[in-house]
Amino acid sequence: MRTHYCTDLNETNVGEEVTLTGWANSYRDHGGIIFIDLRDKTGLIQLTCDPEDSKTAHEAADKVRDEFVLVARGKVRHRGEGLVNPRLKTGAIEIVVSELTIENKAKPMPFTLGDPNVSEDVKLKYRYLELRDPAMYEAFRLRSKAAIAARNVLDANGFLEVETPILTKSTPEGARDYLVPSRVHSGEFYALPQSPQLFKQLLMVGGFDRYFQIAKCFRDEDLRADRQPEFTQIDVEMSFCNQEDVIKVAEDLLEGIFSACDIEVKAPFNRIKYRDAMEWYGSDKPDLRYDLKMVDVIDIFERCDNEIFSKIAAQPHKNRIKALKVPGADLVFSKREMKSFEDFVRKFGASGLGYFQMKEDGLKGPLIKFFSDDDIQAIIDRTELEVGDVVFFGAGEKKLVWDYMGRFRNFIAEHEKMNLVDSDKYEFVWVVDFPMFEVEDGRVKALHHPFTQPVDTDKDDVEEIESIAYDIVLNGTELGGGSIRIHKEEVQEEIFKLLGIEEEEAQEKFGFLLDALKFGAPPHGGFAMGFDRMMMLISKKSSIRDVIAFPKTQKASCILTQAPSEVDNAQLRDLHIRLREKKQ
Incomplete structure (x- = not known):
């Protein structure tokens, strides 16, 4: 339908006949001549509808209102002297319209695009309208570029993209699982993965050597500005590696992603030991700007x-x-x-x-x-x-x-x-040498997860045992982290013992991974980075909701689709579920 996007045109196109498409961003009638700012994904251009040029186009323009969908055909010309708009990329030209088609009308908008005073509930209810804001489009353009760059960097480093299951087994990973009832297996449930952690380790046992995935993950936890119930992470695992190998790949990845978003960052990044970070900055994700x-x-x-x-x-x-x-x-x-x-x-x-x-x-x-x-x-x-x-x-x-x-x-x-x-600064730091365990209320817990390789377990104080674990921090936000994994059965058994996990319990929760470690598991390790958080920082947004196309609220609900929602009794019967009566 179109010959060009709006901002593809400039003064070199003067005299050309073009066809443009988009939305009416604004409409002005100046004494018989109607001006319409046409908007598409690239930006704005001015349409000029003069009855002396085309009476039918002018009559159509008279019916146009904000956000009507238009197709405009006309000739590119210079704006008159003193009429150039320096704020627009196309401010030196305009389109003299010969044909104007209203492809679709639009109801009055519930809010003005780009208005910072609109409540979040209203914006999320009409999220598809908020996405028309050029600033929103720019954030998702960057997100797309970053995802493509991530794939290119990892592919160049010999990594294979592999998808892992969304319906899986519930395992304890720190947050609540989202559970999915099984229709076929009465009274049993799948879980949505909190991460692909166990599957990517199984891929290493399977000899895949280098794996990655831009993976959807799910956690039923209390939300805040940088959390969502469903989120995306760049997930990476590699075999026959040490910490330095993994960090090198992660730094290559970050350089590639930021470069694709026109931000120059230079590796190697600074490093700080966990205990120094806590003693000097009171945080394991210090802001070093x-x-x-x-x-x-x-x-x-x-x-x-x-x-x-x-x-x-x-x-x-x-x-x-x-x-x-x-x-x-x-x-x-x-x-x-x-x-x-x-x-x-x-x-x-x-x-x-x-x-x-x-x-x-x-x-x-x-x-x-x-x-x-x-x-x-x-x-x-x-x-x-x-x-x-x-x-x-x-x-x-x-x-x-x-x-x-x-x-x-x-x-x-x-x-x-x-x-x-300095809001324009990007300060990366690796936090390394994390403790393997922490003690809460007298109970020993894994600080990262129980599959992290310890440096040395021969310590009198369990909290003094260090692990080969590392987090990458940007401007005080944890982008992600990882560890070298335990690949020997006897080491894994010792860690479970320190955590107070009996053999029967370990087999019940992690049996398929423990069985796999008995069949020649290679040394392996990896990392995961929060893609949404990364794009929030790159786009200079205050919330990851601004870089997720259709996000949830802080109460984990979707105002647009009204999810979660009730289902009918027939569906519940199929799933062998009976609901308790709601308390009044």
């Missing part, structure tokens, strides 16, 4: 006269006292504001937040009276304070302090008075 690092001062506080601090400091293995220097903060924040920061950290379990200000005549603050002159100087030296700086202190149980001081670090960097975050 700004240089705020926590410093340990527990030994100095042990000598202070404040009993609360000295008791905490007396147990350095269990507790932490962390100092966070914020350069120049004393010049922009009042005492009242600094005191109010306590309210922020209390939301995350902190009992308080101390601070000192570095003045011309030395260190000042309500806690100064508890420290000797030597210890005050030690704090200045340890935190490298200069006049105008403020140093904030968090004290308490180790994991609690890491958490709230890490959150406070991000909060202060993003504060409008500090504005330390």
Whole structure:
């Protein structure tokens, strides 16, 4: 139907006869001459409908309203002197319309495209209309380019794309499974995969050597800006590899994807050990676009006269006292504001937040009276304070302090008075050497998953056992991660034993994988990256819902299709399901 897209045309096409298609973005009647901005996926171009050029085209244009679907035939010409629109790519030309066809009318729009004040519920109800916004199209154009680049990079590195099952067995992987009842097998259920983890390991046992998949995954968990019940990840696994091999492939992949999106990133990326990340930044996904690092001062506080601090400091293995220097903060924040920061950290379990200000005549603050002159100087030296700086202190149980001081670090960097975050910067970092286990409520749990290869299990403290695991972090967001997997049966049995999983339970939950490991499983490892999160960051969006064509709400519902929904009794009977009565 068309000869060109709108923005394919420029001044070199002046005089040509063209046919364009699209939607009426706007309509203006200027004293008999009607101007229509025609919009297609590439952008806008002005149509000029003058009765002196074509009476029938002008009569058709008089009936046009916003979002009508149009086919326009006409001649390209220069705009008149002083009429060029520099904001449009096609602002130097217009189409003098000789034929105009209204292919379809449109009801008045429920909202204006690109209006930031429209509620999310309205936009999601009419998602197909929101997708007409050129900014939305651009996000999905980038997503398509990124997916093609990912396939090209992995194909060039010898990886084979293999699809794994969507209907599979329910296995414990950290989040709730979405369950699918079986009609054929009464009372039994499939699960939608949280990841292709077990299947990709089976492919390595099958000798496929290098596998990848842009995979759909499903997790029934509480949602937030960077989570959806169904999401996409780039899933990669390789045999006869070590951590360096895997990281090299991942960095090649990221360079290729970002390059396809016109963003230059250079590998190798920085690395940081998990324990250093927690001690310095209070997070295993630190944002390194700004240089705020926590410093340990527990030994100095042990000598202070404040009993609360000295008791905490007396147990350095269990507790932490962390100092966070914020350069120049004393010049922009009042005492009242600094005191109010306590309210922020209390939301995350902190009992308080101390601070000192570095003045011309030395260190000042309500806690100064508890420290000797030597210890005050030690704090200045340890935190490298200069006049105008403020140093904030968090004290308490180790994991609690890491958490709230890490959150406070991000909060202060993003504060409008500090504005330390460079939004145009892409700062990658690998977090490596993760603990194999964590202990919660006296129970040993795998920090990643129970198939991660440990470095050495011969440790008295189970939390000191490290694993060959790695996460890739971008601007404080975990893009993904992976590990070298356990490929020997005896090692897997030892890990299950440490986790308190008996042989019978292990066989019931993971039997098909454990059986496979007995048939000559090669050393293998891999990674998975959240494709939606990656595209959110590349597109500079605040939510992954903006880079998923038809997303769910934070309550895991689709307002557009009204899913989930009730089904009739006949379907329930086929599935051997009887519903409880709903509570009134």
